[in-house]
Amino acid sequence: MSRSTPFDTLLVANRGEIACRVMRTARAMGLRTVAVYSDADANARHVREADEAIRLGPAAARESYLKVEAVVEAAKRSGAGAIHPGYGFLSENGAFVEALDAAGIVFVGPPASAIAAMGDKSAAKARMANAGVPLVPGYHGDDQDDALLRAEADKIGYPVLLKASAGGGGKGMRVVESGEGFQAALDGCRRESQAAFGDQRMLIEKYLTQPRHVEVQVFCDSHGAGVYLFERDCSVQRRHQKVLEEAPAPGMSEGLRREMGEAAVRAAKEIGYVGAGTVEFLLDADGSFYFMEMNTRLQVEHPVTEMITGQDLVEWQLRVAMGEELPLAQNELTITGHSFEARLYAEDPEQDFLPATGTLTRFAMDLEGAELDPARVRLDSGVATGDAVSMHYDPMLAKLIVHGNDRAQALATLNRALAALDVQGVVTNRAFLQRLATHPAFQACELDTRFIEKNEATLFAPKQYSTEEYAGAALVGLHQLARECESDSPWDRHDGFRLNAPHTIRIALCDPAHAQDDDDSEAVVVVEGTREREDAAWHLTIGSETLTARLDSLEGDAVAITLDGHRRRLQARLVGEGSERNVVVIVDPRGETRLFWRRIDAIDHGRQEAESTLTAPMHGTVVALLVEPGARVEKGMPLMVMEAMKMEHTMAAPADGHVASFHFQAGDTVGQGDVLLEFAADD
Missing domain, CATH: 3.40.50.20 (Rossmann fold)
Incomplete structure (x- = not known):
């Protein structure tokens, strides 16, 4: 055929x-x-x-x-x-x-010959040099001797990037800051590359310290025509995997856009390409750009290109595969507005982005309530309420794509859409995406591939809660108590009922990370009022400040909270396991607030101390044991390596001590919460 x-x-x-x-x-x-x-x-x-x-x-x-x-x-x-x-x-x-x-x-997709030409990263570099596409300095040779690779890295100068020759998607890739860490990084890259691609060959490139990752969408047909559908900025990355993407790339001149686009088309034609492909470049601060690799497939972030061009790239793929000519010529393609894509992952950013599993008890987006234009917001997902998220595949749940007339409008729409996205049952990076999108440096287009690392202190800074946030959390928890009480008996009520007197409740709130700390970390809210009438107000006292407050239920988890006449609509709920639904989650376009919520006017049975154990943080496979049983170790020393959802995770010693024994060996599958090893800490 x-x-x-x-x-x-x-x-x-x-x-x-x-x-x-x-x-x-x-x-x-x-x-x-x-x-x-x-x-x-x-x-x-x-x-x-x-x-x-x-x-x-x-x-x-x-x-x-x-x-x-x-x-x-x-x-x-x-x-x-x-x-x-x-x-x-x-x-x-x-x-x-x-x-x-x-x-x-x-x-x-493309012919096998084109995939082979770009699948071997070293050979691809040579082809691109022949096509006049600029390259990053590096080593792409066949000799894979450890000593030679180390010598080449020393010659290039640190930092260098180790990358699987047959790889992609951030697998088998590490930044090496110095020669001392080279061998360990090489061993880790080879393990990941072998597991993902069945190939251990590595290439080495100079790691540019402040580059942007800008990629060009190209399309070629079987009749010899080729076009570029402009560029995407994918600089915001974590472990070399993209987190936020946008199109067009901020600050691109028409001349640079044309130069990069034409270089990308040359790269595609050099290998006889047919179909959709992406040519990835590193863009330096001085405007120089260097070929990284070509992805011979459709990219995860292709929807932002669709948003600004008005073209369906999947339809283009199918028509080209049927032998048709490209739907448009280069001079017929234009850019309209600006677009962002945020990747929603089942992972916990507060636990070093560990993959998460579970069942989605709710997966929805309230576009109408958030007053978002459906033509400007798109949610591409492969899951729905009730679906299970397993350990077997990539943890990406969905892509949220938005469009605006300009970057500022598109960014504002992204924040509102993230706030309207309601995902329950599985931990996700939704709140982290909001922190990225609202970060001043991101809003100011201060972009490079180490954006998250450079801004880690502010992206993960301990949250400072306002009086309004404490008040809102207290109201949400109180509202949930009232909804769960179906009995008319005053003895069964949990809303502070007192005969012939205002209801009074004392609530303690704190960051969930400090739920086991001393009471000094808590804020106390005293709530007084009556719920005999739906329109009745509460009086909330927080420190020396007293607010008049009211909460109105809307559809789903949406509520309207009014504090001293200031009404705000937001998503709010109580979360937790079983009956321990004791964390209030409030989401609005300004971000997410999570507060541990507990009554302190009832009998306080105390709180359990957190037990420090080395348990599996997720379902996965043991890759390697790094110390011998009985070995003395220091706090932070790597003990074993696990792999889940195609990424490696290292378990470290929680304190000085010794490893008594391991419960699993390399190759064993473990479940989340399984005790991995017996560890004895020093007194």
């Missing part, structure tokens, strides 16, 4: 939000859609939304989504004439493309 053969059935060889997005566009084009799934995804959203779905195998990706023969067989079984790979999994696997060609199935 030739690339120009039309097809009426499309199989999407992926999962999550990209599978849902591709099937939505395909259906709009009149195509029948086929999903594939692993046992872990049997009830996933992309399976529910497909016209039909076929099981690939067990939960492990290598036995399902990465199994070429299973995906090809699924296409044959369903009669699919084409396969869209999404991103990740088999999207940049040349052997997969060759298998599809042999089976007469169209691959919605």
